[in-house]
Amino acid sequence: METRYPGFADPVLDAQASFRAVLEAMSRPGRVQAVVAPPELPPGLSPAAAAMLLTLVDAATPLHLTAGAEAEAWVRFHCGCPLVEVQDAVFVLDPAARLEALDAGTEEEPENGATLILEVAGLEEGRGWRLRGPGIRGEHRLQVRGAPEGFLAAWARNRARFPRGVDVILCAGVQIAALPRTVQIEEG
Amino acid sequence: MYVATKGGEQAIGAAHAWLAETRRGDTALPEIEVAQIAEQLGLAADRVMAEGSCYDRGLAALAVKQAKGDLIEAAFLLRAYRTTLPRFGASAPLETGAMHIRRRISATYKDLPGGQVLGPTFDYTHRLLDFALAAAGSAPEPVPEAEPEPGNTPRVTELLAREGLMQRETPSAEEPGDLTREPLSFPAPRPVRLQALARGDEGFLLGLGYSTQRGYGNSHPFVGEIRVGEVAVEFTPPELGFPIEIGDITVTECQMVNQFKGSRTQPPQFTRGYGLVFGHGERKAMAMSLVDRALRAEEMGEEPVAPAQQQEFVLYHSDNVEATGFVEHLKLPHYVDFQSELENLRTMRETALNAAAE
Amino acid sequence: MTYDPGYNFAYLDESTKRMIRRAILKGVAIPGHQVPFGSREMPLPYGWGTGGIQVTASILGPDDTLKVIDQGADDTTNAVSIRAFFRRVAGVATTERTAEATVIQTRHRIPEHPLTEQQIIVYQVPMPEPLFRLEPRIAETKRMHALADYGLMHVRLYEDIARHGHIATSYNYPVMVNGRYLMAPSPIPAFDNPKMDQMPALQLFGAGREKRIYAVPPYTGVRSLDFDDHPFRPIRAPHACALCGSRESYLDEVITDDSGGKMFVCSDTSYCTERQTAREAAE
Numbered sequence: 001m002e003t004r005y006p007g008f009a010d011p012v013l014d015a016q017a018s019f020r021a022v023l024e025a026m027s028r029p030g031r032v033q034a035v036v037a038p039p040e041l042p043p044g045l046s047p048a049a050a051a052m053l054l055t056l057v058d059a060a061t062p063l064h065l066t067a068g069a070e071a072e073a074w075v076r077f078h079c080g081c082p083l084v085e086v087q088d089a090v091f092v093l094d095p096a097a098r099l100e101a102l103d104a105g106t107e108e109e110p111e112n113g114a115t116l117i118l119e120v121a122g123l124e125e126g127r128g129w130r131l132r133g134p135g136i137r138g139e140h141r142l143q144v145r146g147a148p149e150g151f152l153a154a155w156a157r158n159r160a161r162f163p164r165g166v167d168v169i170l171c172a173g174v175q176i177a178a179l180p181r182t183v184q185i186e187e188g
Numbered sequence: 189m190y191v192a193t194k195g196g197e198q199a200i201g202a203a204h205a206w207l208a209e210t211r212r213g214d215t216a217l218p219e220i221e222v223a224q225i226a227e228q229l230g231l232a233a234d235r236v237m238a239e240g241s242c243y244d245r246g247l248a249a250l251a252v253k254q255a256k257g258d259l260i261e262a263a264f265l266l267r268a269y270r271t272t273l274p275r276f277g278a279s280a281p282l283e284t285g286a287m288h289i290r291r292r293i294s295a296t297y298k299d300l301p302g303g304q305v306l307g308p309t310f311d312y313t314h315r316l317l318d319f320a321l322a323a324a325g326s327a328p329e330p331v332p333e334a335e336p337e338p339g340n341t342p343r344v345t346e347l348l349a350r351e352g353l354m355q356r357e358t359p360s361a362e363e364p365g366d367l368t369r370e371p372l373s374f375p376a377p378r379p380v381r382l383q384a385l386a387r388g389d390e391g392f393l394l395g396l397g398y399s400t401q402r403g404y405g406n407s408h409p410f411v412g413e414i415r416v417g418e419v420a421v422e423f424t425p426p427e428l429g430f431p432i433e434i435g436d437i438t439v440t441e442c443q444m445v446n447q448f449k450g451s452r453t454q455p456p457q458f459t460r461g462y463g464l465v466f467g468h469g470e471r472k473a474m475a476m477s478l479v480d481r482a483l484r485a486e487e488m489g490e491e492p493v494a495p496a497q498q499q500e501f502v503l504y505h506s507d508n509v510e511a512t513g514f515v516e517h518l519k520l521p522h523y524v525d526f527q528s529e530l531e532n533l534r535t536m537r538e539t540a541l542n543a544a545a546e
Numbered sequence: 547m548t549y550d551p552g553y554n555f556a557y558l559d560e561s562t563k564r565m566i567r568r569a570i571l572k573g574v575a576i577p578g579h580q581v582p583f584g585s586r587e588m589p590l591p592y593g594w595g596t597g598g599i600q601v602t603a604s605i606l607g608p609d610d611t612l613k614v615i616d617q618g619a620d621d622t623t624n625a626v627s628i629r630a631f632f633r634r635v636a637g638v639a640t641t642e643r644t645a646e647a648t649v650i651q652t653r654h655r656i657p658e659h660p661l662t663e664q665q666i667i668v669y670q671v672p673m674p675e676p677l678f679r680l681e682p683r684i685a686e687t688k689r690m691h692a693l694a695d696y697g698l699m700h701v702r703l704y705e706d707i708a709r710h711g712h713i714a715t716s717y718n719y720p721v722m723v724n725g726r727y728l729m730a731p732s733p734i735p736a737f738d739n740p741k742m743d744q745m746p747a748l749q750l751f752g753a754g755r756e757k758r759i760y761a762v763p764p765y766t767g768v769r770s771l772d773f774d775d776h777p778f779r780p781i782r783a784p785h786a787c788a789l790c791g792s793r794e795s796y797l798d799e800v801i802t803d804d805s806g807g808k809m810f811v812c813s814d815t816s817y818c819t820e821r822q823t824a825r826e827a828a829e
Binding site for chain 3: 196197199200264267268270271272274368369370371372373374500504509510512513514515516517520521522523524525527528529530531532535536539
């Protein structure tokens with residue numbers, strides 16, 4: 001199936017800008033960043049999630065995606081990645097995916113732990129969850145609207161198996177925030 | 189008054205200009221042409237193609253010229269160029285059985301199908317400096333050409349394998365790993381090891397291969413055969429779906445026959461050490477096949493005690509572009525580390541002298 | 547912004563950048579852990595900063611201002627060469643002033659001027675494995691990191707104390723990151739180690755020949771290994787800079803004649819110049 005939806009307007013510089021946004025997000029958990037989004041989007045993907053896929057995913061990174069046929073055709077064309085089951089994926093974009101179901105890497109190769117790209121309803125700094133850990137001076141607050149049921153309990157289990165684990169990129173509109181596996185989250 | 193040295197940029201520019209001048213040498217002499225290097229220093233170009241991991245004689249010759257004949261520097265130039273090229277995919281395995289033979293010798297059989305073909309070799313030359321070559325202008329007499337023997341030239345190891353005397357290599361449909369894309373991890377699969385050896389430094393592999401003959405690794409090698417010649421490269425473009433020939437390359441292949449005692453489950457059999465390099469490079473192909481066999485120690489249930497049998501040791505140190513970089517980086521400034529060592533040493537000496545005085 | 551049209555922006559092709567960017571993100575998520583990556587053959591030799599260059603090339607954008615230092619100085623030949631490389635292939639602005647830079651690539655020093663949240667420092671790393679002198683086999687050290695089994699390193703440091711009365715390591719002094727991973731800070735002087743602890747800037751490390759990337763996120767604990775009765779102490783030549791008078795900065799020793807004459811000057815040339823300029827302005 002072909003796609004009529006474009007990728008980044010500037011594949012080199014937009015990918016660089018979006019990467020710096022996610023690098024900043026991963027380095028300072030709870031801080032909200034804006035990405036550069038492609039000019040038009042296939043149904044089923046937020047601008048931020050689409051930008052993350054274009055920035056990070058390619059033929060070397062199997063993807064698990066449940067965002068519909070249009071989105072699948074779009075990633076196949078622009079990222080050229082294999083589409084796989086959740087446990088085999090390096091990147092996962094599936095609101096129903098449980099953190100425990102993703103590849104968490106091994107003690108020797110924890111870098112093989114997958115990255116979950118999670119679409120949420122809204123991200124706001126300064127209130128909500130209390131985040132602590134590397135990248136945070138003292139505490140960051142992050143309000144995440146529309147996080148999956150039971151996310152914080154699952155997150156605590158994810159964090160407990162460090163250095164194994166899964167890292168999360170939260171996407172809402174053109175905004176992202178990241179939760180590296182080191183971050184400790186408490187209800188606000 | 190002390191002023192810190194400045195002007196690094198100017199110094200670098202001047203050094204590069206001087207380098208260019210010394211590269212050209214005496215301008216009263218004609219400038220060497222890249223085509224002359226490719227033709228008349230062909231083995232240098234071959235070595236650069238092999239260690240530069242890029243089959244292009246013209247570029248290899250250019251690299252030799254640019255590097256003023258420093259072959260490791262030339263291989264580095266070619267590698268740095270290679271890394272900027274797009275990767276279309278993997279070719280089909282070379283069919284060296286169908287090689288257009290230029291040279292083919294076996295040390296294990298007096299005669300065999302396809303025959304012994306001595307080819308252009310230094311083997312039986314007397315190493316006397318040929319002063320006639322010092323005087324330019326004479327071309328050698330053309331050599332009489334024999335008709336090639338009809339039919340294929342089967343590989344010696346295949347003849348042995350048919351009889352069950354040689355362990356068969358099981359072909360894999362899997363695309364081999366590529367250490368230029370993925371970092372090494374251990375234990376390294378054999379295709380990746382062979383890739384590392386094929387790119388590896390001839391001198392390093394020669395020394396290691398030699399060590400296996402002197403008891404460090406306990407091998408009993410025979411040259412099953414060495415063949416040099418042209419083979420076709422086939423590639424299947426995804427849009428076509430069937431293989432097409434994209435050209436011929438010259439390669440040297442060495443199959444080394446080694447003893448194997450056998451085990452409880454397997455009857456005794458010969459095992460193979462394999463060497464394949466771009467161009468005409470017998471020394472490298474032979475050394476590679478010795479080291480390949482040595483690196484199979486664990487797979488053969490042999491204790492990997494000798495340097496040539498240790499994967500990490502061999503594969504992490506065989507690449508001359510990596511090795512030369514790290515050895516030569518010692519000439520970069522290390523003032524800061526050295527200063528910290530100076531202060532450290534002064535403190536330690538002071539402590540020791542005070543203690544001795546008490 | 548103009549850059550050499552013969553190459554992609556910042557030299558590396560996009561798929562290589564993506565691969566390196568993924569490795570960087572995992573490095574940030576697992577502070578101090580060495581992430582293997584498919585290091586490319588660069589047009590500069592291994593040992594000249596190919597790891598740092600690949601990391602810088604993968605993060606750099608047209609709005610960045612790049613500073614490159616070697617031994618603390620902007621005008622050492624290799625720093626000059628790397629800066630010229632990025633000017634050519636990325637067309638980015640460059641600076642010698644630490645405070646103006648958004649990305650700082652360094653070999654062997656951390657600038658004296660404290661780094662900020664708006665900055666990223668990229669270290670060139672020759673040997674990423676802190677245990678390599680004690681155990682050269684990577685397969686073994688990987689296992690030790692997995693188990694956080696760093697007894698060997700403690701034993702070595704303790705032997706130093708037994709023999710010399712204190713720890714005899716003066717550069718590339720091993721650190722624990724976030725209490726979990728033992729990490730090589732690259733061959734910076736131990737004097738610089740305390741700057742890594744809780745640094746507001748992101749710290750990225752690239753080892754090209756050894757094909758490893760690792761990271762320390764901002765505001766992360768970086769502790770130099772020591773013992774309660776033998777605490778870590780950074781070493782610095784006990785002098786003032788002969789040019790700017792600083793008693794806080796790390797000093798280079800310069801031999802001025804062949805009869806024992808020497809002087810000490812700041813290794814961080816940008817810091818030293820700024821102090822000299824400020825002093826002249828005050829006079």
